Amino acid sequence: MSSTAIALDRPALPRGGAQAAAAADGGIRLDVAGLAMRYANGHVALHDVDLQVRAGEMVVVLGSNGSGKSTMLKCVVGLNRPTGGAIRVAGRDLARLSGEELRRARLPLALISQHANLVRRRSVLANVCSGTLGRRRRLATSLGFLPHEEIGTAFACLEEVGLPHLAQQRAGTLSGGQAQRVAVARALAQRPQVLLADEPIASLDPEAADDVMRLLRRLASDDGLAVVCVLHQTDLAARYADRLVGLRAGRLEFDQPASQVAPERIAGLYATALQ
Ligand SMILES: Nc1ncnc2c1ncn2[C@@H]1O[C@H](COP(=O)(O)OP(=O)(O)O)[C@@H](O)[C@H]1O
Ligand SMILES: [Mg+2]
Numbered sequence: 001m002s003s004t005a006i007a008l009d010r011p012a013l014p015r016g017g018a019q020a021a022a023a024a025d026g027g028i029r030l031d032v033a034g035l036a037m038r039y040a041n042g043h044v045a046l047h048d049v050d051l052q053v054r055a056g057e058m059v060v061v062l063g064s065n066g067s068g069k070s071t072m073l074k075c076v077v078g079l080n081r082p083t084g085g086a087i088r089v090a091g092r093d094l095a096r097l098s099g100e101e102l103r104r105a106r107l108p109l110a111l112i113s114q115h116a117n118l119v120r121r122r123s124v125l126a127n128v129c130s131g132t133l134g135r136r137r138r139l140a141t142s143l144g145f146l147p148h149e150e151i152g153t154a155f156a157c158l159e160e161v162g163l164p165h166l167a168q169q170r171a172g173t174l175s176g177g178q179a180q181r182v183a184v185a186r187a188l189a190q191r192p193q194v195l196l197a198d199e200p201i202a203s204l205d206p207e208a209a210d211d212v213m214r215l216l217r218r219l220a221s222d223d224g225l226a227v228v229c230v231l232h233q234t235d236l237a238a239r240y241a242d243r244l245v246g247l248r249a250g251r252l253e254f255d256q257p258a259s260q261v262a263p264e265r266i267a268g269l270y271a272t273a274l275q
Pocket of ligand 1: 039043045064065067069070071
């Protein structure tokens with residue numbers, strides 16, 4: 001199939017961060033209240049954490065290793081079952097759902113991680129198409145079995161991350177930065193309202209890291225996604241985030257507009273860990 005044929009059919013992705021944010025619900029896309037997580041071994045990784053994220057907003061979560069950042073994102077996407085609190089997405093509390101109901105309620109959420117985790121021997125486009133799996137019942141083993149519309153969506157997502165020209169390339173041949181942008185495209189193919197990113201630039205060089213951060217920022221500002229990004233790079237956090245959230249030992253230390261967070265407060269998150 002030629003890429004021209006795909007491009008002609010491309011459906012538009014949702015747009016309009018500002019409009020979405022002005023919606024009746026105040027634009028809140030993710031509402032975490034009193035989140036608690038106690039692991040089976042008794043370790044309490046999260047205590048009473050609140051977090052609200054609006055459409056068009058980018059929140060960066062900071063905290064030292066072990067402060068509970070990944071635990072929080074895993075609870076939100078349903079990889080961890082929280083032991084307390086609520087996670088409201090589109091008016092439903094995910095913490096109270098299970099099975100098929102939970103699977104469907106999670107569809108507005110997409111998670112990207114430090115490693116792109118692409119299937120190396122498959123094409124970039126096939127990898128992006130796998131992002132539509134959550135909405136599809138059957139596993140298609142090749143692009144030929146996918147509805148034309150889904151291939152169009154995947155191609156539009158590749159355009160969104162600036163890589164449509166790599167659609168037919170094998171994923172194993174990509175640079176680290178390209179692979180992470182393809183992982184973002186795969187997440188977008190889920191048509192999420194909330195994009196969660198756990199240290200998405202940890203294994204990238206500075207230039208590729210900046211590209212990915214700019215992309216996440218644009219997805220919030222232009223496409224109205226609610227973005228939650230865990231970072232260790234405090235300079236990039238201050239540059240790109242609307243709000244900074246600080247976690248220390250599983251507790252919320254601060255949640256403030258990025259311009260109002262004093263550098264000492266950020267430094268304090270890491271200094272305390274050494275004591
Ligand atoms: N499956 C688990 N069982 C028990 N403890 C865990 C588990 N996963 C993480 N933890 C602990 O929970 C705390 C928070 O971990 P994590 O959320 O991965 O931190 P971060 O992402 O901020 O580095 C750590 O002390 C970690 O050892
Ligand atoms: Mg982590």
